[in-house]
Amino acid sequence: MRNLINNYEEVFAIVLFGIGFVTLLFHQNLIKKIIGLNIMDTGLYLFLASMGYIYGGDAPIYAENAGFYINPVPAGLVLTGIVVSVSVTAIMLSLSVRLYKRYGTLNLDEIYLEARNKINER
Amino acid sequence: MELIANFPFFSIILCLFSAVICSVLRGRGAKICTVVAESVLAILSFATLWYVHLLEKPVTFMMGHFPAPWGNEIRFGTLEAVMATVFSLILLCAVLGGSKFVNRDIFPQKINLYYVLINLLGAALMALIYTNDIFTGYVFLEILTLTSGGILMIREIGRTTLAATRYMILNLLGSGLFLLGIILMYDITGHLLMANMHASLKVLIAHGSYSLPLTVIVGVMCVGLAIKSGLFPFHSWMPDTYGFATPTSASILSGLVSKGYIFLLVKIMYRVIGIDQEILSVARNILFVFGLCGIVFGSVFALQQNNINRMTSYSSVAQIGYIYMGIGIGGTAGFAAAMFHILAHAITKPALFLANASLIEVSDDSPVFHDLSGAAHRNKTAGVFFTIAAMSMVGIPFFAGFTSKLLFSMASLGHNPAKTGLVLVILAISTILNTLYFIRTVIRIYTKRKGDLPRKFSMRAELPGWIAGVSLAAMNLFLGLNSRPVIELIEKGLLRFQ
Structure with a gap:
């Protein structure tokens, strides 16, 4: 329990990951799925950033009389991850636009039903 | 000779440059550019194979100006080079064989974008094969996911868009889990390069600390990559994806993309965690069980299908099950069998999808079995390639499939009697089921209907397809008749994979 309280940032990050994961997996609305995806990724980035942060450390820029620095590698990884998740989000949104234009709804169940009914369309 | 050590890096950058050039070309020019780039890629990969085979030890190549614990690395041995060579040849065959259907399925102004995606996919595959840095692995894994989603959704019919959505959602879940695994691993070890991670993990495991987090990490990574490669309970995206994509995309997705993920998983098992560690055995047993379930259920589902493309897709579920079964058997023999099956399936499945497309084309564009009767008489070459x-x-x-089944049964002997029995029984059942649905299809396409005459095709349009079909069939026969050198290369590569 004490560990959980001491590492509250990581606990919070994993809870966020779980919320995002479940939303992405089980929600039927495409836009909410995409929001879930972003929450999931944000949780991961929070986890990574908080692990790399050292209390009292300076920004990792060389200075004459600096004490110690925070770990810059996780920050770099988070930046890369953000780029990845932005492009993934863009693709998912464009797919949603295309599906909405064709089927007139964003609910995946309804889209499946409609696609099944159109037998001629292979 | 020193120059050849740069070839793996060249092959990644070559695909990236070719993608940039394709983006400013028209459709036909982009296709030629892609074909040239993939051919050069195959030559580069083969030269790499030759180089590491002569050198007899893996090569570590420093990327950029910083040495090991800080910088990025490429590492390649015979196993990576074999994979890269075969994958680039199959990429070339898929592009050649499906080009006729690409022109049919995709809007003319988007064809060059299709080839851009193919090139980026090639770059991502090569990077996944060669990289020695786990986060680089993740980034290129995401690029592979994005480009494979792209080559799927570029065919703009409703079902393909829907299939692409489903594919992307499940793949993103997999990537999220895999990234979680990487982050936890980085937090525990403090490294991103596989060799350094392995060194710190070895110390941790010897001390017995972090055993629970390590189990979680292994589980999360295995589940993530299993979702992405379509292991049995996570296979639901496969039939729609392969069934509705344009044939080139279906070949690449089934033959190469899922194999790239499996290769990364094997690399992590060998190079990061260490193949003889106790924590891996639980994960491997679970993968083994799901692999066996996948073999049986994939075949049963395939038997129920009334659509040749969906049948072939469900057969992929079974084949992925084989590969995971090999990983589950363990030992060098098991992994070698899995690697050989990766090659065998990567050669066979694209040939099937390309032949399917040609057979469907002469059956009034209908993939239903009833309409396919006599299709092999209307298009003789496609019938032969399919058979x-x-x-x-x-x-x-x-044929290649026989050799890999033989390797699986040989690998299962002499480990655990229960595993041996299971593997042999499941192999027998699966062979019967495979025979049922494939021979049924072969008989169906050779059952002549009234008035079935060979169609006339224009030589010009068909030639690339024939080249691709003949080379895939030749590779298949080569792996079946002369498998010894390939198996030796794989085994040698696995021994030095760590």
């Missing part, structure tokens, strides 16, 4: 690939899938001697 060769189907015989390999069933496991008839002289």
Whole structure:
């Protein structure tokens, strides 16, 4: 329990990951799925950033009389991850636009039903 | 000779440059550019194979100006080079064989974008094969996911868009889990390069600390990559994805993309965690069980289908099950069998999808079995290519599929008697099921209807397809008849994979 309280940032990050994961997996609305995806990724980035942060450390820029620095590698990884998740989000949104234009709804169940009914369309 | 050590890096950058050039070309020019780039890629990969085979030890190549614990690395041995060579050849065959259908399925102004995606996919595959840095692995894994989603959704019919959405959602879940695994691993070890991670993990495991987090990490990574490669309970995206994509995309997705993920998983097992560690055995046993379930259920589902493309897709579920079964058997023999099956399936499945497309084309564009009767009489070459690939899938001697089944059964002997029994029984059941649905299809396409005459095709349009079909069939026969050198290369590569 004490560990959980001491590492509250990581606990919070994993809870966020779980919320995002479940939303992405089980929600039927495409836009909410995409929001879930972003929450999931944000949780991961929070986890990574908080692990790399050292209390009292300076920004990792060389200075004459600096004490110690925070770990810059996780920050770099988070930046890369953000780029990845932005492009993934863009693709998912464009797919949603295309599906909405064709089927007139964003609910995946309804889209499946409609696609099944159109037998001629292979 | 020193120059050849740069070839893996060249092959990644070559695909990236070719993608940039394709983006400013028109459709036909982009296709030629892609074909040239993939051919050069195959030559580069083969030269790499030759180089590491002569050198007899893996090569570590420093990327950028910083040495090991800080900078990025490429590492390649015979196993990576074999994979890269075969993958680039199959990429070339898929592009050649499906080009006719690409022109049919995709809007003319988007064809060059299709080839851009193919090139980026090639770059991502090569990077996944060669990289020695786990986060680089993740980034290129995401690029692979994005480009494979792209080559799927570029065919703009409703079902393909829907299939692409489903594919992307499940793949993103997999990537999220895999990234979680990487982050936890980084937090525990403090490294991103596989060799350094392995060194710190070894110390941690010897002390017995972090055993629970390590189990979680292994589980999360295995589940993530299993979702992405379509292991049995996570296979639901496969039939729609392969069934509705344009044939080139279906070939690449089934033959190469899922194999790239499996290769990364094997690399992590060998190079990061260490193949003889106790924590891996639980994960491997679970993968083994799901692999066996996948073999049986994939075949049963395939038997129920009334659509040739969906049948072939469900057969992929079974084949992925084989590969995970090999990983589950363990030992060098098990992994070598899995690697050989990766090659065998990567050669056979694209041939099947390309032949399917040609057979469907002469059957009024209908993939339903009833309409396919006599299709092999209307398009004789496609019928022959389909039959060769189907015989390999069933496991008839002289074809690649037979050799991999033989390797699986040999690998299962002498470990755990329960595992041996299970593997042999499941192999027998699966062979019967495969025979049922593939031979049924072969008989169906050779059952002549009234008035079935060979169609006339224009030589110009068909030639690339024939080249691709003949080379895939030749590779298949080569792996079936002359498998010893390939198996030796794989085994040598696995021994030095760590």
